[in-house]
Amino acid sequence: MSDDDIYRELQRDLDRMPVGFPRTVSGVEIRILKQLFTPLEARVTMSLSMLLEPVPVIHRRFKGGISRESLKELLDQMAYKGLIRGDTGQGEPRYGKLPFVIGIYEGQVDRLSTELARDLLEYFDQGLGQAIRPKATPQLRTVPIHKPLTVERHVAQYNDIRASVRNSEGPFAVMNCICRQASDLAGKPCRQTPVRENCLTMGGAATVMLDHGQARPIARERMLELLDEADREGLVLQPQNIRNPQFVCCCCGCCCVALKTAKKFARPVDFFSSNYLAVVNEGECRACGACINRCQMDAVHMRESNARVDPERCIGCGLCVTTCPSGAVKLEQKPRPTMPPSSTAALYAKIYRERYGTARFAKTAVRLVSHRWV
Numbered sequence: 001m002s003d004d005d006i007y008r009e010l011q012r013d014l015d016r017m018p019v020g021f022p023r024t025v026s027g028v029e030i031r032i033l034k035q036l037f038t039p040l041e042a043r044v045t046m047s048l049s050m051l052l053e054p055v056p057v058i059h060r061r062f063k064g065g066i067s068r069e070s071l072k073e074l075l076d077q078m079a080y081k082g083l084i085r086g087d088t089g090q091g092e093p094r095y096g097k098l099p100f101v102i103g104i105y106e107g108q109v110d111r112l113s114t115e116l117a118r119d120l121l122e123y124f125d126q127g128l129g130q131a132i133r134p135k136a137t138p139q140l141r142t143v144p145i146h147k148p149l150t151v152e153r154h155v156a157q158y159n160d161i162r163a164s165v166r167n168s169e170g171p172f173a174v175m176n177c178i179c180r181q182a183s184d185l186a187g188k189p190c191r192q193t194p195v196r197e198n199c200l201t202m203g204g205a206a207t208v209m210l211d212h213g214q215a216r217p218i219a220r221e222r223m224l225e226l227l228d229e230a231d232r233e234g235l236v237l238q239p240q241n242i243r244n245p246q247f248v249c250c251c252c253g254c255c256c257v258a259l260k261t262a263k264k265f266a267r268p269v270d271f272f273s274s275n276y277l278a279v280v281n282e283g284e285c286r287a288c289g290a291c292i293n294r295c296q297m298d299a300v301h302m303r304e305s306n307a308r309v310d311p312e313r314c315i316g317c318g319l320c321v322t323t324c325p326s327g328a329v330k331l332e333q334k335p336r337p338t339m340p341p342s343s344t345a346a347l348y349a350k351i352y353r354e355r356y357g358t359a360r361f362a363k364t365a366v367r368l369v370s371h372r373w374v
Helices: 003-015 028-036 039-046 055-062 068-080 100-104 114-132 161-167 178-185 204-211 220-233 257-263 290-294 344-356 358-369
Strands: 084-087 094-097 172-176 197-202 216-218 236-239 247-251 276-280 300-303 306-309 329-333
Touching (some): 003 028, 028 114, 039 068, 055 068, 100 114, 114 257, 161 220, 172 204, 172 220, 204 216, 220 247, 247 257
Antiparallel strands (some): 172 197, 172 216, 276 329
8 A cells, every 4th residue: 555545544443443533624634644653653553453462462463574573662662652552561561552532642742743733723623523522422521620519418429530639549640731732833822821731640641641751740739739720720620531530631612622622513511421510590690700701611691681501511610610709600410410431441332332333342342352353
């Protein structure tokens, strides 16, 4: 195949992941792949499974005319560059495929060029909505940003990100927000905050980013302080949609690719898992407009001298609650709260099954566990 054919095949391969990488009319996705992958790296990526596998298994499948030792060296380099998953911490090193979002894109923090940043923003404008709009289960969820939840007495831990931080064994790390980096390089700086270093990781994700030199270690107490800072800056907390998340994004509506994309649709609520909805007590509302300024989803508007919340746009972040001077805005728990999947593997298995159906999911699972995935 020609190089162009290889990159198109890689795009199709990544598009078959649980969260896809769809083709666009402009072809900007190919420009992105050419900046990230060499043709050899593209071919190696297509030989990987969604599961982590040892080098001998990958080498037998790849059939690329290079030695096992050379393949391992290349896989290590690709993992360091954020192009694939790599687990070299315990036992035999293993490697696997990454989705483009959340995965390859986030792995480029502190490595973006101006050209790549511009191409990424163009791609997100054209193709991301199709990829991240879930049939049922999203990659991200939204949790209330403030400490006291006055809406109910029994708050599940997975709705309290501070409890997740306190209960994590660590390590803890902070890195630059890649979405704001890309916007800065493209000449579209963030309108919400001057803060750039507030992408939070813990556990295994923190270890990987620290090993790659893309994050710096912080104490547990500092991570809790950064969550408070996110509230002051008017940023939405979006952890991984699992019960014990390993990252928390502190997001604005002008740079975050997930929020920006969801905001374009009539129902942003469909893009995120959230158990809460903001509700206004009209008798206490002073019509000051503070909640309108804080909302990142354009979910609040003024009507008849009272703030009103559009339930199809509200993602339950709580930003409107923490600055309401009269205390008129509260978060209410939805009638049927949902529990996140137990792990990253369970999350992507669920998304894959919802995207492709039970029959294809079962067939793919058999291939994966028997190391016959191609």
